[in-house]
Amino acid sequence: MSVELYLKNITKSFVKDGVTFNAVQNVDLDVKGGELVTFLGPSGCGKTTTLRMVAGFETPTSGRIILDGQDVTDVMVNKRQIGFVFQNYALFPHMTVGDNVAYGLRMRNEKGPDVKRKVAEGLEMVGLRNTEKRLPSELSGGEQQRVALARVLVMGPKVLLMDEPLSNLDAKLRIYMRTEIRKIQKQLDITCLYVTHDQKEALTIADRIMVMNKGKVEQIGAPFDIYTHPRTLFVADFIGQANIVAAAFEAQDSPSSGRIDIDGKKIQVKLLEDEKYETGGKVSLVLRPEAATLTESGAGVLTGVVTRATFSGDRMEYMVKLAGGKDISVMENFTPDSTIHKTGENVGLGFDPELTIALPGVK
Numbered sequence: 531m532s533v534e535l536y537l538k539n540i541t542k543s544f545v546k547d548g549v550t551f552n553a554v555q556n557v558d559l560d561v562k563g564g565e566l567v568t569f570l571g572p573s574g575c576g577k578t579t580t581l582r583m584v585a586g587f588e589t590p591t592s593g594r595i596i597l598d599g600q601d602v603t604d605v606m607v608n609k610r611q612i613g614f615v616f617q618n619y620a621l622f623p624h625m626t627v628g629d630n631v632a633y634g635l636r637m638r639n640e641k642g643p644d645v646k647r648k649v650a651e652g653l654e655m656v657g658l659r660n661t662e663k664r665l666p667s668e669l670s671g672g673e674q675q676r677v678a679l680a681r682v683l684v685m686g687p688k689v690l691l692m693d694e695p696l697s698n699l700d701a702k703l704r705i706y707m708r709t710e711i712r713k714i715q716k717q718l719d720i721t722c723l724y725v726t727h728d729q730k731e732a733l734t735i736a737d738r739i740m741v742m743n744k745g746k747v748e749q750i751g752a753p754f755d756i757y758t759h760p761r762t763l764f765v766a767d768f769i770g771q772a773n774i775v776a777a778a779f780e781a782q783d784s785p786s787s788g789r790i791d792i793d794g795k796k797i798q799v800k801l802l803e804d805e806k807y808e809t810g811g812k813v814s815l816v817l818r819p820e821a822a823t824l825t826e827s828g829a830g831v832l833t834g835v836v837t838r839a840t841f842s843g844d845r846m847e848y849m850v851k852l853a854g855g856k857d858i859s860v861m862e863n864f865t866p867d868s869t870i871h872k873t874g875e876n877v878g879l880g881f882d883p884e885l886t887i888a889l890p891g892v893k
Contacts, residue, residue, distance in 0.1 A: 542579055
């Protein structure tokens with residue numbers, strides 16, 4: 531049965547050159563049993579430090595870690611029943627695949643037929659049946675990563691932790707492996723924390739995403755909500771592509787809808803229900819490239835000039851300079867009936883107000 535994990539107001543402070551700084555600050559997270567949560571953010575944002583505190587490699591300066599109903603904040607690493615998959619695989623090159631997978635089992639004094647059976651089951655689980663006698667050097671990068679995963683899974687961990695496990699693989703293999711990892715995680719119904727700086731990887735693999743920036747949590751939510759309803763300009767800019775356009779707030783029509791002014795044009799947009807918007811105050815329109823559409827000049831909500839038009843097989847990618855000087859990226863699916871707009875053409879730009887949002891402040 532999968533277990534729940536709680537991080538309660540976790541902070542980790544370090545001292546460098548006599549100055550104390552918080553690598554992680556006031557992180558609160560409730561992870562449901564069987565859930566996969568990704569920690570996403572740029573390098574140095576605190577995601578790996580948070581993961582290491584859950585594993586027991588680092589001790590929080592303050593806050594508590596609750597695993598399966600037990601406070602494990604001060605429990606030794608080997609007593610937490612947590613599995614950790616490292617970025618560099620950490621396989622023993624002189625040992626066979628079977629011995630690598632069996633290593634942890636033997637360290638806790640398991641012997642004989644049980645070890646052999648668990649190793650075979652672990653390798654079967656990751657799609658590497660009958661590879662026990664091979665050496666890691668005889669395997670591909672993806673296969674080595676699956677051996678590292680099998681070595682952790684045979685230990686029967688309560689929680690699986692993964693720190694950038696696919697960063698050493700090529701792009702095509704990363705796509706395959708993230709699908710495999712997700713499938714195995716769901717089959718085992720194991721609670722999992724997964725660190726990555728790859729936005730697409732986080733969006734495709736996670737039940738929820740925790741976006742971090744400078745040691746703090748910017749937003750926690752399901753991938754679709756994070757992408758379509760970013761709560762901060764950092765999240766909007768970091769997750770996927772986004773056009774961020776400065777505007778003035780006009781009026782609030784409902785808790786979740788209002789009007790803004792861009793270059794004298796009044797535009798209907800979504801609002802954050804728990805944020806305060808002031809008439810005449812500065813806001814930023816967050817517009818995803820795929821949510822924008824080009825029309826004939828004068829027919830759109832805004833007007834501009836096409837400065838770049840690129841055909842990429844399944845879509846057209848445009849850059850449009852608005853009347854106010856802002857460059858806007860637009861992506862439209864391509865079909866044989868699609869209208870192709872050319873560089874230098876005057877166009878209108880429209881968008882679905884349900885797919886845009888205005889955030890207080892400007893970038």
